[in-house]
Amino acid sequence: MVDYFSELLNFIKKDEFILNIIISLIWLVVIFLIKWSIYGRITQSHSLSKIEKVNIKKNINSYLLVALFFILIFIWFTQLQSLLVSFVAVAAALVLATKEIIMCVTGGILISISDHFKRGDRIEVDGLRGFVIQKNLTTTKLLEIGPEINSQQTTGKIITIPNSLMLNKAVKNESFFSGYSINLFSFPVNDFSQIAKIEEDLIKWAEEICQSYLEVAKTALHKFSLKEGVNIPSLAPRTKLILVEHEKIDVLLKMVVKNSEIADVEQTLLRKYLEKYKV
Numbered sequence: 019m020v021d022y023f024s025e026l027l028n029f030i031k032k033d034e035f036i037l038n039i040i041i042s043l044i045w046l047v048v049i050f051l052i053k054w055s056i057y058g059r060i061t062q063s064h065s066l067s068k069i070e071k072v073n074i075k076k077n078i079n080s081y082l083l084v085a086l087f088f089i090l091i092f093i094w095f096t097q098l099q100s101l102l103v104s105f106v107a108v109a110a111a112l113v114l115a116t117k118e119i120i121m122c123v124t125g126g127i128l129i130s131i132s133d134h135f136k137r138g139d140r141i142e143v144d145g146l147r148g149f150v151i152q153k154n155l156t157t158t159k160l161l162e163i164g165p166e167i168n169s170q171q172t173t174g175k176i177i178t179i180p181n182s183l184m185l186n187k188a189v190k191n192e193s194f195f196s197g198y199s200i201n202l203f204s205f206p207v208n209d210f211s212q213i214a215k216i217e218e219d220l221i222k223w224a225e226e227i228c229q230s231y232l233e234v235a236k237t238a239l240h241k242f243s244l245k246e247g248v249n250i251p252s253l254a255p256r257t258k259l260i261l262v263e264h265e266k267i268d269v270l271l272k273m274v275v276k277n278s279e280i281a282d283v284e285q286t287l288l289r290k291y292l293e294k295y296k297v
């Protein structure tokens with residue numbers, strides 16, 4: 019029996035093709051066990067929602083498949099070497115043909131490494147705004163906000179953004195301050211003589227809205243400023259005037275808002291403003 023196994027072992031060592039098959043199968047089993055172990059931990063986690071668990075599992079599966087692909091390439095590199103020269107032209111053509119896919123995957127890896135935003139955050143990319151509802155290796159899905167530039171309402175439309183866009187466009191994250199954000203609300207002015215009164219009312223209404231969470235927001239932003247080494251301006255509601263066009267002025271109200279209440283706050287302020295000033 020010992021001699022049999024010795025002969026079998028020697029045969030495998032001499033035959034590189036069979037050895038590579040065995041090593042490949044071992045790696046397949048290892049990847050499967052890693053996936054099974056991680057999936058088990060995710061399933062048992064009580065801190066994640068069902069949607070978060072599904073998204074994480076999808077991302078884990080994508081990363082493990084990519085890892086397995088490169089491992090198999092490394093294992094079979096010697097056998098593939100003789101074919102590489104023949105496939106150089108084909109590979110060049112494939113790179114050109116799949117350039118966008120490669121850039122999408124690169125963008126997805128960049129997003130995962132930088133952790134610039136997560137599911138549920140409000141972001142803006144190349145003029146597209148929305149709540150992140152899913153992100154994977156190639157695309158990011160948003161629940162659209164807009165379409166007006168100052169709108170805080172969702173449209174019900176889903177925007178799918180290729181991750182390649184993240185490589186050459188700025189990404190704005192409006193949810194970076196632990197559930198709070200600093201927002202601008204615009205109000206048109208018809209009677210310029212009432213500008214001072216309008217600013218006074220807007221600040222008063224804003225203070226009434228945010229007084230219940232202003233101190234908590236200040237603490238959250240203070241922690242962020244210490245961590246990042248930047249100074250955050252005052253969170254007290256403020257106004258500024260914007261000359262939109264000739265003889266047309268808007269009052270901008272800047273205030274801190276809970277991310278979950280931005281649309282409600284916008285509607286509350288707008289209704290109070292319209293009711294009092296009949297714009």
